[in-house]
Amino acid sequence: MAHKLDVPSMWSEQMGAVVAKQNELAKDAYSTDQSIEEMRQAYRSERRFWNEGGPHVESAEDRMVPTRHGSIPVRRYVPQASGEENNESARPLIVYVHGGGWLIGDVDTHDRITRTIASLTGAIVVSVGYTLSPEAQYPQPIEEISDVTDYVVQHAQEWGIDPQDVSFSGDSAGANMAFGALLYLRDHGKAVNARSMLLFYGAYGLRDSRSMRLLGGPWDGLTEADYEYYLKAYLGDLEKIREPYVNILDNDLSSAVPPCFIVAAGLDPLKDDSEALHELLDIAGVDNEFVVYPKVIHAFLHHSRMLDDTMDAMRRAADFFHSHKI
Numbered sequence: 001m002a003h004k005l006d007v008p009s010m011w012s013e014q015m016g017a018v019v020a021k022q023n024e025l026a027k028d029a030y031s032t033d034q035s036i037e038e039m040r041q042a043y044r045s046e047r048r049f050w051n052e053g054g055p056h057v058e059s060a061e062d063r064m065v066p067t068r069h070g071s072i073p074v075r076r077y078v079p080q081a082s083g084e085e086n087n088e089s090a091r092p093l094i095v096y097v098h099g100g101g102w103l104i105g106d107v108d109t110h111d112r113i114t115r116t117i118a119s120l121t122g123a124i125v126v127s128v129g130y131t132l133s134p135e136a137q138y139p140q141p142i143e144e145i146s147d148v149t150d151y152v153v154q155h156a157q158e159w160g161i162d163p164q165d166v167s168f169s170g171d172s173a174g175a176n177m178a179f180g181a182l183l184y185l186r187d188h189g190k191a192v193n194a195r196s197m198l199l200f201y202g203a204y205g206l207r208d209s210r211s212m213r214l215l216g217g218p219w220d221g222l223t224e225a226d227y228e229y230y231l232k233a234y235l236g237d238l239e240k241i242r243e244p245y246v247n248i249l250d251n252d253l254s255s256a257v258p259p260c261f262i263v264a265a266g267l268d269p270l271k272d273d274s275e276a277l278h279e280l281l282d283i284a285g286v287d288n289e290f291v292v293y294p295k296v297i298h299a300f301l302h303h304s305r306m307l308d309d310t311m312d313a314m315r316r317a318a319d320f321f322h323s324h325k326i
Helices: 013-026 038-049 111-121 142-154 174-186 210-214 224-235 238-242 271-284 308-321
Strands: 059-065 070-076 090-095 123-130 163-169 195-198 260-265 288-293
Touching: 013 038, 013 142, 013 210, 038 111, 038 123, 059 142, 059 210, 070 111, 070 142, 090 174, 111 123, 111 308, 142 174, 142 195, 163 174, 174 195, 195 308, 210 271, 260 271, 260 308, 271 288, 288 308
Parallel strands: 090 123, 090 163, 163 195, 195 260, 260 288
Antiparallel strands: 059 070, 070 123
């Protein structure tokens, strides 16, 4: 590919095996020259394999939660009790926002990720099935995620959570929206008592970067043209990338932002977004840890069946979560 690094020659043997398996399961799943519904179906089909197995949880219950845009689906994961805990005890809450370029994915496509996070952290994880774009464009998904968070916190006893111990997590576009929802709640007088944010290879507002110029291809569906396609679906007008709950990097990060665990993939066009966020949090005096997995591509968190870096990233995220108790 002209003017790009030869990413396939740079990724790890395990990452290469994952890409080969993805092509076997749903070749061209991330091609943007198909209909959105075809993309969604291919994504669901490919993710079924990656969601098999993994840790067990005590329960995974689908619920509907009211928001200003109507009720939306969520999945509530209760991890198995350990040590002095029991299933009647209030648990920390992690609000999880799935990725998928704002226009594909759901609570099913990210089920193994969310089960793993619940199991490793001991927290109740609420995975939010926000309305996808372009059916719902910015700021509707941010408002839905914010409303779900506020609702669960306000009904803490019913949900089994400690309303004073809330964290956010997400991958890719989900990391962007998770951070956006935290800032939205802060700016609208509904800030939560946040323990941490666990952020995986997010998009935080850069429109151009070294990593975007050099990386991205059919293996991850993140060429410059692909990324613009996703942004147009979410924003309608690309000028809206300057909006505060899209361009996370332009916000005041010194107020009501909890400790952040930031993961980047070394062969990801969005790598520089994560590095810029890390550096800005340092400037703002916000405790954060920045970890780069050098030989993997975007979306590697799905691949714990075949990729050791996946579980390492989630274990380190859980360690960060445990080390930052309220």
